[in-house]
Amino acid sequence: MNHDAYPDNYIRGILNSVKSIAMVGASPVNVRPSYFAFKYLAQRGYDMIPVNPGHVGKDLLGKPFVASLRDIGRPVDMIDIFRNSSHIMPVVEEALTLDPLPKVIWMQLGARDDAAAEKAEAAGIKVVMNRCPKIEYGRLSSEISWMGVNSRTLSSKRPPAPTQGMRLSLNRMSVGGGDTAASDRAAKNKSEQS
């Protein structure tokens, strides 16, 4: 997988198929991005599991924290890692010991570890790096358009009036990654420099 620019169908396929998501580094502090990504994904119907050893015994929006991936005690479809790039590898290594393996490992906006991605992909796991699943869900559903963001999708269909907690259709016509190619190029140049 080219990790500089993902085809929309790759992201769409992941968000349409996974049901459970373990979020490593989920924070109970309500101004942290991990908190609002967790809350948004839970509202959109994903089965969310907060993973953070510092908060075991507490819960996040009604879901009990677990200390590590091994403590989840049931299969998970996707692991969403809310940690800096330098803390990714141990999480991926732990994920690779799970049985069954997760189908997807997702690293948050700003996080990228190509060596860890290669390991996961060698085990047949799909990898997304330096993206936010909340932003991608909002983009592909066009819900993020409320904020003036370029969803890079088009649709001539009448969508249902959204209600709270509703799953939204992500199957709009994609404009391809090309339309914000300048931003993708800048991200690639930055990752090559560092």
Place this chain on the structure above:
Amino acid sequence: MSDRLPGFSTLAVHAGAQPDPTTGARATPIYQTTSFVFNDADHAASLFGLQAFGNIYTRIGNPTNAVLEERVAALEGGTAALAVASGHAAQVVVLQQLLQPGDEFIAARKLYGGSINQFTHAFKSFGWNVVWADPDDIASFERAVTPRTKAIFIESIANPAGSITDIEAISTVARKAGVPLIVDNTLASPYLIRPIDHGADIVVHSLTKFLGGHGNSLGGIIVDAGTFDWSTGGKYPMLSEPRPEYHGIRLQETFGNFAFAIACRVLGLRDLGPALSPFNAFMILTGIETLPLRMQKHCDNAKAVAEFLAGHPAVASVSYAGLPSDKYNQLARKYAPKGAGAVFTFSLKGGYDAGVSLVSKLQLFSHLANVGDTRSLVIHPASTTHSQLDDAAKIKSGAGPDVVRLSVGIEDKEDLIADLEQALAG
């Protein structure tokens, strides 16, 4: 679902708009409302904390305006946009995110006269210091860079003379200096030039001109290219530091490659207040649907009019980058191959008096202070848009006393040429 890239005209009609969920309305409805009802207290808190997508109050965002924002972001190849009340409002909001009092920004000397005034006087009173550079001398931008420089500002096609700026060369200077390049793309519109493809980090427009295109609505917009890394060196605290207004959120960390557009919305528009009326957004959106058709006709007409003027005995010189003999023709071929725009100047052998006489005799061209209307427009910049500059500055910005500016409309070119011919004959 294939990932194909629709063409510019398809985006001009469709990007950002879909049938209204509630009514099925196909045209974008005008959501003429100040405020939006929350589902419950938790929803309200999430919206105010920037944690959920949705509408609160039209000074922060509005569904009609949001369609316009996504439309222009798509046409420019940006990640997000923010619509505001005017082109000038866009410039204030952009620089408010980038400069602290005492900071500097470098601006091309060839700019719309109103921008020269805004930068020289209004921004000075905020402690934002403009340093001028000459777009025909790239080294002058390099020389202007200091440790306090926070941005570089240029126009793609410069008002009033329609000169073409070497965006790539100046973007190289900006990159070396570690500051974003802001391009005012008003006179080109994304149909002619997409500055982001040439290295711009932020694009601003006066929507009042070719994008709206019908001379009926003021508006402005800011497009985030998503290319600039705001986190380095603490130079841009509005984006990189925890924001006390939002319980310590860091915008770049939270919003990634569209953080600048969000900063403009939640720190600029929210607090400074220059919101665009949803009615104006609707008018401008309707205009944008025909942008490709109009812009091509504007350019074709402008070229024909410029050629006519260049051959007229009363005309001393024509400054139109679309003419092969023009100083900027090389740059026009590179940056604007479909046409060199429709705003340009020419000078009359009879000087100031001949200019005044021409303007008074024209029957189709309207004498007014705007550009980018369907109608053809004429003005004498030295006595109007550029009147606050001294003579030397007038000449430097292409608005000497003998200069007349045209904004060529989409009428039949034969009629425009006939009108100029009769007015010049006097």
